[in-house]
Amino acid sequence: MAASAPSLGVIRLDYDYLPVPGDVDHPQSFAYNVFYRVVPGFTFEMCQSGVMTAQVREEFISALEYLTSQGVAGITGDCGFMMFFQRLARETSKLPVFMSSLAQLPAVTCAYAPEEQVAIFTANKRRLEPMRQLIREECGIEVHNNSTRFVIIGCEDVPGFESVAIGARGEEVDVTKVTLGVVGKAVDVLSRHPQVRAFLFECTELGCYSDAVRAATGLPVFDAITACDFFIGARKDNARFGGSWQQPAHTFGQGLGAASGRSAQPGDSPRSQFSQPHRQQQLRQEMLTNALEIQRLQRAIEQLAGQPAPWPAPQDTQPPAWHLQQQPSEPPPHQWQPYARPQQGGRPADVPHVPAPGQHPRRPTQLVFR
Secondary structure (H helix, E strand, C coil): CCECCCEEEEEECCCCCCCCECECCCHHHCCCEEEEEECCCCCHHHHHHCCCCHHHHHHHHHHHHHHHHCCCCEEEECCHHHHHHHHHHHHHCCCCECCCHHHHHHHHHHCCCCCCEEEEEECCHHHHHHHHHHHHHHHCCCCCCCCCCEEEEECCCCCCCHHHHCCCCCCCCCHHHHHHHHHHHHHHHHHHCCCEEEEEECCCCHHHHHHHHHHHHCCCEECHHHHHHHHHHCCCCCCCCCCCCECCCCCCCCCCCHHHCCCCCCCCCHHHHHHCHHHHHHHHHHHHHHHHHHHHHHHHHHHHHCCCCCCCCCCCCCCCCEEEEECCCCCCCCCCCCCCCCCECCECCCCCCCCCCCCCCCCCEEEEEC
């Protein structure tokens, strides 16, 4: 008899909002089943303070016990500040608990030389300050202002991300707008700190922009999703060797309605947008197109100025999950090219193409997800 495929348990704060793919609260961010459990009264402000009331503490423990009873393989949280309660969760459950993406920090630090740096992106830099002692105790890592290993970057000034930075989670985030800001910050960090070799996104809502930063910088990005994949992957079978001994995973929406004893159905909540795969694909295309355009424009500016880029030039190959496809329709004039082309007419291919009078404009290049 096949064993059950491993699943993930997620402790949720007591708020509701519309997450997008890449967010821990979006079930399609994972390639395995996910069970969610809200802790009544557990607000963002309480989580950020690191102090629970007695009643919320009981509800938190009850939620851990519930997720354990569902047979999950590991438990995480939907807010990076749940790192404050890592010890409580660890003492309550015998399962691996990783309440924040910061749990990856020891492994990421170990992977690079002492003189190389890791950029930690957080929703609000000022609010990360009280966690420095906690990170030292839980991860054995010193994260302080004088540290040469870590560059702390706050995203509170990213246009469109302000509501997340202050904890006003009820507002819908403009993903395309925020993508430009986050990628811009990543590019700026590399120009000011050329020793940065990796990014770690502390906020659970920053995972939506990880792929865009990977595409724009060519560097690894660790986030809440990679933390979950690390622990759940250790429990999954591997069809490439050893045989497939687990049942197929990921029934869409499983666990979303666990509190009511059934799986969520389309229309149960505002999350019915999850049943629109076309819109999700469109968002991913927009994010990556914007990120790659920023990268190419940055390099074009540096070429025109005669200054070398502070980081290695990316290979002129496409990410493995996407390919280029020509649009059948004619583009408007002054079309920007997000990818570099071979030299043409002695002009750098990254420079935007402005067609001469009567000249046929180039067809635009489009990223297509498959």
